[in-house]
Amino acid sequence: MTHRDTNSLLDIMRREWAGDTYGVYARLRAGGPIHWDPLLRSWIVLGHREIVDLSRDNRLSGARISEFYEQLPAASKSDMKPLAEALSDMMLFNEPPRHERLRGMMKPVLTPRFVRQMRPAIQGIATALLNRLADAGEMDVIADYARPLSRDVIALLAGVPADARHLLDDWRGLLHEFFTQSTAEHGRIESLRAVFQQGLAQRRAGADGDLLEQLMAARKAGAAFTDDEIIANLLLLIDAGQATTTHLIGNAVLALMAHPDQADLLRDQPELLPGAVHEFLRYDSSVQFTTRIALADLEYGGHRIRRGDSVTLVLGAGNRDPRHYSDPDSLLVTRRAGDHLSFGHGIHYCLGAALSLVEIEAAIGTLLARTRQWRLLDENPPWLDSINFRFLTALPISFSPAAGRATELQEVTRDG
Amino acid sequence: MNEAEWRLSVDRATCIGSGMCTSSAPEYFALDDSGVSRPLAERVAPDDALLDAANSCPVEAIRVQRIPDGAVLAPAR
Ligand code: HEM
Ligand code: SF4
Numbered sequence: 001m002t003h004r005d006t007n008s009l010l011d012i013m014r015r016e017w018a019g020d021t022y023g024v025y026a027r028l029r030a031g032g033p034i035h036w037d038p039l040l041r042s043w044i045v046l047g048h049r050e051i052v053d054l055s056r057d058n059r060l061s062g063a064r065i066s067e068f069y070e071q072l073p074a075a076s077k078s079d080m081k082p083l084a085e086a087l088s089d090m091m092l093f094n095e096p097p098r099h100e101r102l103r104g105m106m107k108p109v110l111t112p113r114f115v116r117q118m119r120p121a122i123q124g125i126a127t128a129l130l131n132r133l134a135d136a137g138e139m140d141v142i143a144d145y146a147r148p149l150s151r152d153v154i155a156l157l158a159g160v161p162a163d164a165r166h167l168l169d170d171w172r173g174l175l176h177e178f179f180t181q182s183t184a185e186h187g188r189i190e191s192l193r194a195v196f197q198q199g200l201a202q203r204r205a206g207a208d209g210d211l212l213e214q215l216m217a218a219r220k221a222g223a224a225f226t227d228d229e230i231i232a233n234l235l236l237l238i239d240a241g242q243a244t245t246t247h248l249i250g251n252a253v254l255a256l257m258a259h260p261d262q263a264d265l266l267r268d269q270p271e272l273l274p275g276a277v278h279e280f281l282r283y284d285s286s287v288q289f290t291t292r293i294a295l296a297d298l299e300y301g302g303h304r305i306r307r308g309d310s311v312t313l314v315l316g317a318g319n320r321d322p323r324h325y326s327d328p329d330s331l332l333v334t335r336r337a338g339d340h341l342s343f344g345h346g347i348h349y350c351l352g353a354a355l356s357l358v359e360i361e362a363a364i365g366t367l368l369a370r371t372r373q374w375r376l377l378d379e380n381p382p383w384l385d386s387i388n389f390r391f392l393t394a395l396p397i398s399f400s401p402a403a404g405r406a407t408e409l410q411e412v413t414r415d416g
Numbered sequence: 417m418n419e420a421e422w423r424l425s426v427d428r429a430t431c432i433g434s435g436m437c438t439s440s441a442p443e444y445f446a447l448d449d450s451g452v453s454r455p456l457a458e459r460v461a462p463d464d465a466l467l468d469a470a471n472s473c474p475v476e477a478i479r480v481q482r483i484p485d486g487a488v489l490a491p492a493r
Contacts, residue, residue: 051450056439100440111471112475113471113491113492113493274475339432343434345433347434347436347440349434349474353434353474
């Protein structure tokens with residue numbers, strides 16, 4: 001890489017900043033809460049207030065698939081067609097009015113009410129994993145605990161049967177696949193499509209009352225979703241819901257290891273957990289930004305954003321905005337952090353928020369109750385090479401099992 | 417839904433300012449200066465969009481009640 005003296009969001013990838021995402025943000029803030037990043041060729045928005053404002057501005061659009069697709073050379077176009085089609089049917093890459101319709105399809109099964117019904121199952125998964133792990137004294141928090149937990153929850157939600165769950169392993173982000181023009185995931189997507197199609201066919205015959213059943217019921221009630229739309233958005237649930245939650249749990253464990261007093265506080269007062277989950281999300285989110293395209297010229301904060309410009313909303317920087325949070329670089333589980341930006345803001349606000357809050361609470365609550373004296377087995381656990389995803393690729397720790405098997409302790413996790 | 421009016425409220429201590437209700441039903445909700453949602457009118461004519469907003473709020477901070485008897489119409493339990 002050539003020498004340069006401009007600061008850029010891309011610095012996160014430079015060796016000297018490796019892993020120090022928040023140090024990069026602090027440096028970038030000197031350029032103002034919103035400014036043009038010439039290397040990224042995008043506006044970067046770092047302030048909490050500014051991210052909230054711009055997330056609500058309907059002149060900024062999340063529909064960014066077709067533009068990219070249209071400018072591909074013909075040969076790549078045919079390669080990328082299946083992925084482009086699936087992505088274009090996902091709510092995340094659509095704007096009103098289609099966005100509302102697509103989101104409406106999945107919404108009924110991700111309401112807080114529905115998630116409450118899933119809660120015992122989620123707690124059951126966490127407990128079963130720890131029953132296996134607690135006596136070993138060592139684990140990789142990512143591979144042994146967080147990943148199987150979030151995978152099984154998504155499989156449960158999306159109706160992926162046990163014999164097809166391997167299709168959810170080592171999932172690579174579909175958007176990343178698309179932007180790097182990779183066809184590596186085509187086979188898997190086709191297999192999952194077959195699983196979902198079969199699932200929908202069975203539900204047509206009237207089986208149990210899960211997500212697919214509800215989708216079929218909605219269709220009978222006159223909502224005209226095509227199979228393609230349903231399948232694309234099931235893929236989105238897997239894409240958006242698995243690695244994000246897995247790595248949020250990993251980041252939360254790492255944060256608690258750096259703040260042992262906060263871990264002790266949570267062990268003493270598990271009722272603080274629901275609030276602590278928001279603080280984990282604020283403190284170190286697995287997703288650091290999201291991108292929009294300007295559909296029209298707009299003035300904001302003394303800047304002129306032009307039609308066609310890319311705008312990067314750096315959620316992870318807003319979460320550490322010193323104008324919004326006092327002592328932003330400390331993890332304080334008693335903080336009121338519910339207004340963090342890690343789930344985005346506005347119409348695309350994370351549809352899985354209620355579900356992942358429960359997953360994170362069950363994961364961290366159970367781990368705290370069942371184990372103590374956590375120690376890093378690798379002083380510098382490895383981060384994925386990415387400017388957007390704060391994913392630990394492994395988090396090996398040692399610990400001692402909590403005295404007694406303390407099954408009763410898990411009942412402490414609040415009941416919604 | 418029938419003719420009676422509905423009462424709309426937001427529990428300000430619970431709302432996390434996700435901006436969902438204010439984006440999906442801007443004629444009923446607005447975020448105030450502290451980033452918390454506030455109903456624009458307390459009494460409103462029945463509208464399914466309100467049930468939808470209350471059922472979708474990630475922290476169930478929105479409540480829709482039937483005026484004469486206070487029955488909670490949403491969020492559904
Ligand atoms: C800690 C875990 C999670 C994080 C940090 C996260 C983050 C986000 C963010 C930032 C957005 C907004 C993107 C944008 O505005 O462009 C989003 C949207 C979304 N998320 Fe999540 N998410 C998480 C878990 C989940 C889970 C578990 C699911 C599904 C079960 C899920 C499903 C979705 C969907 C469907 C959308 C698109 C919503 C729309 O476009 O209307 N997410 N998520
Ligand atoms: S949807 Fe709920 S949390 Fe979000 S702004 Fe409205 S009331 Fe607040």
